[in-house]
Amino acid sequence: MKKSTIDAAISQEQAKLNTLTEKKSAIEEKMKKCRAEIARLRLLYRNSQFDDLTEALSNKGLSVDDVLAALSSGDLSPLAELLDGCERPHGEDDEQI
Secondary structure, three states: OOHHHHHHHHHHHHHHHHHHHHHHHHHHHHHHHHHHHHHHHHHHHHHHHHHHHHHHHHHOOOOHHHHHHHHHHOOOHHHHHHHHHHHOOOOOOOOOO
């Protein structure tokens, strides 16, 4: 092969590589945007779950802090007591006659 033929082949391959590199950069940028959108949507989903949990706990007379405190202490009985107190109709005593 002549040097000029080899030089031409090198130039062609370099041009192909440059084109592919540009496409790769564009694709990587699109992938980065997709990853960021997925992270944002996951955060929205977790926030929605947290809101649902907070509402459900509130409906039972509990707070997230109550649950976290019970979990960190390893004693869930305070939660049971709070739930028992919440389920009793107002004015009902602990002792029944």
